[in-house]
Amino acid sequence: MRRKKKMMKLDDVFTQNIKTCAIVGHVSPDGDAVGSTAALFLYVRRNYPWIDAELYLERPKESLMFLPGLSDAFFETPEESTRDLFVSCDVSSTDRFGVAGNLFPLAKKTFCIDHHVSNPLFADINVVDAEASSCAEVLYGLMDPAKIDLDIATALYTGLVHDSGVFQYSNTRGKTLRVAADLLERGVPASRIIDESFNQRTMRQSRILGKVLQESELYMDGKVIVGSVTLGDMSSFEVTKKDLDGIVSEMRLVQGVLAAVFIYETEPGVFKVSLRSNGDLDVSRAAGTFGGGGHIKAAGCTIQGTIPNVRRMLLDELAKYI
Numbered sequence: 099m100r101r102k103k104k105m106m107k108l109d110d111v112f113t114q115n116i117k118t119c120a121i122v123g124h125v126s127p128d129g130d131a132v133g134s135t136a137a138l139f140l141y142v143r144r145n146y147p148w149i150d151a152e153l154y155l156e157r158p159k160e161s162l163m164f165l166p167g168l169s170d171a172f173f174e175t176p177e178e179s180t181r182d183l184f185v186s187c188d189v190s191s192t193d194r195f196g197v198a199g200n201l202f203p204l205a206k207k208t209f210c211i212d213h214h215v216s217n218p219l220f221a222d223i224n225v226v227d228a229e230a231s232s233c234a235e236v237l238y239g240l241m242d243p244a245k246i247d248l249d250i251a252t253a254l255y256t257g258l259v260h261d262s263g264v265f266q267y268s269n270t271r272g273k274t275l276r277v278a279a280d281l282l283e284r285g286v287p288a289s290r291i292i293d294e295s296f297n298q299r300t301m302r303q304s305r306i307l308g309k310v311l312q313e314s315e316l317y318m319d320g321k322v323i324v325g326s327v328t329l330g331d332m333s334s335f336e337v338t339k340k341d342l343d344g345i346v347s348e349m350r351l352v353q354g355v356l357a358a359v360f361i362y363e364t365e366p367g368v369f370k371v372s373l374r375s376n377g378d379l380d381v382s383r384a385a386g387t388f389g390g391g392g393h394i395k396a397a398g399c400t401i402q403g404t405i406p407n408v409r410r411m412l413l414d415e416l417a418k419y420i
């Protein structure tokens with residue numbers, strides 16, 4: 099007789115043997131990385147009081163700093179020492195840990211909670227659901243519903259909202275909405291989270307968005323849109339790379355576009371590329387060719403060169419799938 103395998107829960111991992119735990123999100127943390135790590139951090143602190151839990155993130159953008167738990171987070175690289183457990187949320191590979199990657203090889207046990215299709219299952223315990231909208235959605239499934247308080251619900255809801263584009267991207271499934279409904283019923287201030295952490299832009303962010311949209315160009319009979327920002331642009335618009343979030347999603351909305359490519363310079367001659375797709379085109383394949391990764395419809399990579407040759411390399415790669 100085959101016994102039904104019991105679903106793994108956080109209670110199975112955070113046992114009495116775990117005394118120290120580092121929780122880590124990905125580089126340039128977005129709403130899902132910040133929301134899911136903050137939710138897990140609070141959950142561990144409040145439910146496993148014998149565990150010394152630490153949250154490590156690169157400093158999130160200001161609009162996410164309202165999240166409960168962040169006032170106790172560390173934004174700098176810790177001294178190397180062993181933790182009983184190292185947990186990553188929303189991190190697709192071991193080179194994307196952000197400030198506390200140095201703790202990963204030293205940890206006694208590692209635990210990966212994620213939803214990236216490209217995740218190679220790098221930890222001792224891996225819970226990776228590529229169908230989930232967000233890491234927050236995966237994490238919710240691991241939690242005991244009775245232990246989700248309003249702060250934890252707020253952090254989870256923020257992760258859901260950001261990675262699903264307020265439940266509009268195609269990664270939004272029935273389960274995403276059922277999780278959101280449950281969190282809403284727990285009293286999460288949903289419209290405030292959506293407006294203040296997702297929809298609103300500073301004037302500078304609006305202006306750089308306008309510049310990119312104004313100057314972006316169509317290729318391959320209008321199937322690919324490409325836009326870019328140099329370090330020079332960033333300094334003249336007085337913005338940092340955190341202010342460029344959401345630009346590629348706006349580019350994607352142009353009619354007829356199958357793929358949007360947004361190229362921005364992070365240091366002289368080094369370009370981060372954000373890719374978005376409409377329809378079935380798999381941009382994580384294109385990103386993977388250049389050593390990056392992500393999801394089918396949202397991926398990224400880093401390429402060295404100049405804007406014209408980075409653009410050419412990406413267009414040549416995308417032409418193989420279009």
Ligand SMILES: [Mn+2]
Pocket residue numbers: 130131188213231232233261
């Ligand atoms: Mn995510």
